[in-house]
Amino acid sequence: MNIGIASERSGxxxxxxxxxxxxxxxxxxxxxxxxxxxxxxxxxRLRFVQRARGLGFTVSECRQLLSLYDDTGRESADVKSIATAKLVEIDRKIAELKGLRDVLSHLVAHCHGDHRPDCPIIDELAGAQPGS
Amino acid sequence: MNIGIASERSGxxxxxxxxxxxxxxxxxxxxxxxxxxxxxxxxxRLRFVQRARGLGFTVSECRQLLSLYDDTGRESADVKSIATAKLVEIDRKIAELKGLRDVLSHLVAHCHGDHRPDCPIIDELAGAQPGS
DNA sequence: ACAAACCTTCCCAAAACAGGAAGCCTCATC
DNA sequence: GATGAGGCTTCCTGTTTTGGGAAGGTTTGT
Incomplete structure (x- = not known):
C-alpha cells in the first residue's frame, strides 16, 4: 500500500x-x-511507534521496543531484560498519569472560582519525589 | 534559591x-x-512540567496545564473545560499505557525464544483503532 | 588572594519533526 | 491521447526542545 494509506491507518x-x-x-x-x-x-510497527511516542517514549526507546519484535537472532534473556525494564517504566508512567489525573480532577472539583493563593493539592503532588 | 538547587529539586x-x-x-x-x-x-511548577513532559504532553500543553493554576483572572468555566479535556486525554493515555503493558508482558510470557513470524498479540494491539 | 564551584549570556548542534518547491507517476475524463 | 488533479518522490529549509561549551562575573572556603 502507498504511503498515504499507511499514514491514514497508522495515524x-x-x-x-x-x-x-x-x-x-x-x-x-x-x-x-x-x-x-x-x-x-x-x-x-508505525501504529506502535505512534502510540509509544505519544506516551513519552523517545524514538530510541521506540527502537528498543520494536527490537523486541525483531528479536529472531537475539538472546531470549536479553529480550526479557529489556522488556522487563520497559514494564517497570510503563508502570511508573501509569502511576504518574494517575497522579496527574488526581491533581486535575481535584482542581476541577475544589479549586474553581476563588482566588486560591496556593492550592494544597499542588503541594501534595509536588511533594512526591521523582522515581529515581 | 539558586538554579542549581531548583534543578536538583525539580529533576x-x-x-x-x-x-x-x-x-x-x-x-x-x-x-x-x-x-x-x-x-x-x-x-x-517545574516538577509539574517535568512530569507532564515525560508523559508525552507537549510544552504548549504544559503551558495550558500550568494556566489552570494561574487562572485568577480566568473564567471558571474556561478552566473547567480545559481541565476536563485534559482529563479525557489523560485517561486515554492511561488506557494506552495499559495496552502497551499487556503487549510487553505477553511478549515476555509467551513469545520468548522461538522464532515467531508474527505474534498475534501485536495484531491485536495494532488492530485497535486510534482514538479520534 | 586564589581556586573551586557556582552563576550569567551567547552561540552552535542535534533530535524530531513540518513546510514547501520541483518534478515524476497515475488515473479519470474529454 | 492530451489534460488536469492528486499522490508520490527527493531536497532544502525552518521550528521546537533541548544539550554542550565558551567567556566571563560571583561567591565561598581556606
Missing amino acids: LPAKTIRYYEDIGLLKPDRGDNGYRDYSTSDVH | LPAKTIRYYEDIGLLKPDRGDNGYRDYSTSDVH
Missing part, C-alpha cells in the same frame, strides 16, 4: 513516516515506480 | 529551566547579583 503524517524510514525504524519495499510499498506489518 | 537540568523561562513558562525573581531566585512554588 502518522507521511512526513514522519519517511523520517522514521530515514532513521531506520522500518524499511518498506519499493514498487517499480519508486513508490514506497507498505505491508500490514509495517503499519503495525 | 530538570538547569539548561532546561532557563529555556522554560525563555519561553515564558515561569519567571523567577532575580537577586542583586543577577542570579535567578526560585521560590518553592516555582519548583512545583
